[in-house]
Amino acid sequence: MARTVIPFGPQHPVLPEPLHLTLTVEDEIVKEAIPKLGYVHRGLEKLAEIRDHTQMIQIVERVCGICSTLHAMCYCQGIEALMKVEIPPRARFLRVIWAEMHRMHSHLLWLGLFADAFGFESLFMQFWKIRERIMDLQEATSGNRVIVSVNCVGGVKRDIDAATQKWILDTMKIVEKEVLQLKSTIMDDFTVKTRTVGIGVLSKEKAYEMGAAGPTLRASGISQDMRQTGYAAYSELNFEPVVETDGDCYARTVCRFNEVFQAISLIREAFAKLPQSELAVKAKGLPDGEVISRVEQPRGECLYYLKGNGTKFLDRVRIRTPTFANIPPLLEMLPGCDLADVPILILTIDPCISCTER
């Protein structure tokens, strides 16, 4: 049977990210996929040479709009370790709260795009309507809907007062109720299941071997989440990773859907345990040495390698984002699938190419 080469992306109606895949197909079955990146490479890591270590916080926040505050948190954690700074307890809990709000808005965004990918536009609009409540919270607490610029070296820049806390908790009740109302639509719908169950299976062994991260890894049955290391205030919260075992597109969807409820629960617990203290401590000195910092972004494990040399400019900022880790598993999932399933499959790793390419 003759093989055909089909270019997929970077412009495609159902692909929200500028990723190109050269698909080799035989009778509409994908045989091989080779990625091509570079459409949104901005050279942000190189900027570390001309922006000092405090200015780099604004740069890393803009690596990705969807996991903005988590990039800044990961970076600040690393710098704080190099400068031997311990942040106040209130700052640790506030970082968790903003991180979990980010996780919620990311997963709701993804659930909407996912529904849109197979033509379920009304469900896409419902998820994004719920997401608007989280965006309003982010705007009210940080000043920005998207780039939530609250992290600084030594703690956080903003506080959440008692009235805003009550508003957030009330909103969590509404969001929880509204997302629950959509549960049977996304989980039990015949069309959704036909397009996702048994599609793009990534076995547990392959997921681990290929270095998958985040829900892509946990949907294959591996209970691994960087929040288990206890950074920020996670060591003081009740937290267990959300795990599914089937490793298909449906399992990855269920994983993200359930993580929305987990995020709500973590926000409630963080507010219940929120201590009184200052928001930040002054970081004295300059970063010197090498450090690895890791956090769990909505898409998975994010790693920062930072090298300081005792001056205000860092020698190196290296960022490994979760989508970068999930592209090789994607290339493992694609062979054997139908051409029509390719957009859904790609979407289930929740790609963020601006994160990947920096």
Added chain:
Amino acid sequence: MKDSVVVLTEDNTPQLLPNMIISQIRLLKDEGFRFVTMSSNDLGDSICVLYHLDKDLQLINLKVEVPKGSKIPSICSVYASAVLIENEIKEHFGVNFDGLSIDFQGMLYLDEEVQKTPFCKIGITRV
């Protein structure tokens, strides 16, 4: 101990010779370590390449110093997922990896007309 932040020291970042990379990485894979990523930075006359692997949320780091312009073996034969990062390091730092499963010829992110490695303080002209 589970690590989210690890300050690298000589004690926790053993240095390897280039000819030891494959055997050590294979040993770690057999022990159940997951490949996380690689990092690199310019030391002047050489490039420092760091390998980061993880097992049960504990990170292990290995360091190799590669003189500029020389080759080191690719670990794609051990961890297939290393192909993207090795191509990125080749493109940005000019480190040549022997045995890449997919070679983007220095055009993973950068255009063909970019001829010098952007992260090296003294750029290496791409061949």
